[in-house]
Structures are given as C-alpha cells and as structure tokens.
Amino acid sequence: MSAEASLAAPRVPQLPVELYDLILSFVQDKSDLCRLCLASRVLQQRATPFLYSIVHISDHPQAWCATVNSNPHIAGMVHTVAIVYSRSWILGDFQRICGALNRVVNLRDLAVSDPLGRAGLTADDYLTLLRQSTFRLRRFQVYVHHFGGYVERELALSILESQPQLCELSFMISIITDPHLPLLTIPSHLAPRLISLELNDDISLKAFASPRPLLRLRQRMVRHGDCIDHLYTLSTSLQSYALHRDWDGYDRTAIPAETVVRRIASQLPDLLFLSIVDDALASYGVYDPQDLYNFLLTFSPFRKLHTLVLDVANRRSPQRRTETDCLQVAKLLMQICPSLRRVAMAVWGPSSCYVRTPNGVVEDLTAAKYLLHPEYWRFVPLT
Secondary structure, eight states: OOHHHHHSOOOOOOOOHHHHHHHHTTOOOHHHHHHHHHHOHHHHHHHHHHHHHEEEEOSOTHHHHHHHHHOHHHHTTOOEEEEEOOTTOOTTHHHHHHHHHTTOTTOOEEEEEETTOTTOOOHHHHHHHHHTOOOOOSEEEEEESOOTTOOHHHHHHHHHHHOTTOOEEEEEEOOOOOTTSOOOOOOTTSSTTOOEEEEETTSOGGGGOSSOOOOEEEEEESSOSOGGGGGGGGTTTOOEEEEEEOGGGOOTTSOOHHHHHHHHHHHOTTOSEEEEEEOOGGGTTTTSHHHHHHHHHTTTTOSSOOEEEEEEOOTTOSOOOOHHHHHHHHHHHHHHSTTOOEEEEOSSSSOEEEEEOTTSOEEEOGGGGGGGSTTGGGTOOOO
C-alpha cells in the first residue's frame, strides 16, 4: 500500500440510506449530530434532517428565527417545536417565533409553556399563531398560568377549528370562565381524530362528550372535586386514564383517595391503564393496615385493568414500608384485581414496580420504573 493511500481520509461505508437513517435515529445529542454533518457529504445529507427536526426554543430565540426565515429547506425539516418562556426574551420575541413557525410547513408537534405566566401572553397571541399557521398539527400542548380573563370557549374552539388533524391536545391552563355563558360544547366535527386529551379542572369533560376515538385522558385537579364525576361521558372509548390531584389546592375536607378510586371504577370499569398521583392532604391517612386494605379493595370493580401506577401522598406518616411490604401490597392488589399484570408504586416507601409472570408469580421488576414517569400515560400500549 502506498504512503498516499495509507494517509488518505477513511471513506464512509456505502450503506443503504435506510440504514443510515436507522443509525442516526439513535443519536440524541445535538453536538454529535453536528459532528456527523461535518464528517462527509453523505452523512451531512442524512444527519441534517435529524439535527433540525426537533427544536427547543427558550433563551435567545432570535438566532433560530433568523435561520428558519433565511433557509426554507431547513424550515421544512422541522416537525417538533417546544417553546418555553425565558426571562432573556426581549420585546417582540414571541411575535418573531410566530412568524418563523409560519414557515415550518411540516410542523406536527407544538408545545408552548409559560408555567408562571411571566411572558404576559394573551389568548390572542396564541390564536394568531394558530390561525396564520401553514402547518397542520397532530399534537398541541399549552401550559399557561393565566390567560387574562379570556373565555375558554373561544380559545378551545379556535384551536380545534384551525387544526383539523389534531390527535393529541394538552390544554393545561388557568382561565377565568364566564358563568353567564352556557356550558362549552365542542361539536364532533372539530378534532374528529382526537385520541389523547389532557385537561385541568377548568374545562368540563362534557365539552368532549360527542363521539371521538378518545383513548387516553389525563386530568389535573387543582381546585374542584367534581371533574371525575363526568368520566361516564367517555366510558365507551376511554382505555387509559391518569389523574393528578394537587395538594396545594386542597385541604383536609377534600374527598379521600378511596372515594376517588370508587368514582373512577364505577364509571370506567373497563380501563386498561390507570395512573393516580394523589398529593391531596385527605390521602395522608392511607397507611394504617386496615385503611390500606380498604383502599386496595376499591380497585376490585376494574374488569380489564392490566397496568396500575399508584402514587398516594403519605409524607406525614412516620411509617416507611419496606420492599417486602410493597411486594405484599402488589400481591394483594393482583388478587383483588385479577386482570392486573403490572403495578408501579411510589407509595409509603421506595418506588417499586412489580409484574405478574405467566406462571402467576409476582416479582419485583426494577427495570419497569419507567412506568412511574409522569408522561408514560401517553405511550402505554393499550392492546
């Protein structure tokens, strides 16, 4: 071999483009994707769409907006955008982002978060973003603290009217409703493909009661206790339900955890997946052995439940249950609810996950702790 050949730059293997894409799909770090783009023309061509496909916009969004506005081919590669308000924003940044997003014609997943309400954005800002958009979203998430008294029906209906292909909607907002207006009803021709819905207790489930293939629902209860009384309106299609009860909005007069489970079971007995995160003060008593047994009995009406995620507050309890205790609780749950196959608990002690093997033995499965991830309800298989 000649000296020139031995010093020549190594060639990138000639592989099918599908194989390149499969390999690149496992590269999560943006800096690694940047290096791959510099390695060769072939890798640059295949890695660039992965580099720009998912975008997180927070600090100093001007650079990203300029890139998208001046490079239409890059704008066409973006399909997921997450916008989180930052204190570094200057006047007009949100409008710049809106203008840039209008060039992202292939956008399918959009999330906007302003949890403390510091951006000063109004509902009109979001409506402008969606009404002028060229994209057709499959998933839209909005987490906003306050919409300045904007009536919920106008915002919800406008979002659904502008995005007819919407399949997943997360509408976690705190808004002021007008008691003089009739109850919000969302016609079935709006979001007819909706399969996943996330709400807080500002919006009644009755609004979505018309026929839709709704499979997954997550509710966050902050103030009111009646949102779980309308689950029956979705009972024909709902297969996955997640409830998060926030103790900050509750006192000791809140309905206890066992009552919550009874209400869910009476309306949704055919659920396949159930997640209950209960931080309400009323749940602090669920550690006495008899109280615990009575609480577990409330799961008996579920006929098809195969996965249960349970996180019940017990921060004041002096008792900390061992892993052996948690295993006994899991076994008891699976006796009470024979259809159960997986149980994940962050209750009374260390987080634990258990699975029923084909021969009926209940075993600790540490690798299944992903079940406790707060977003798992979106992805749990429902077959």
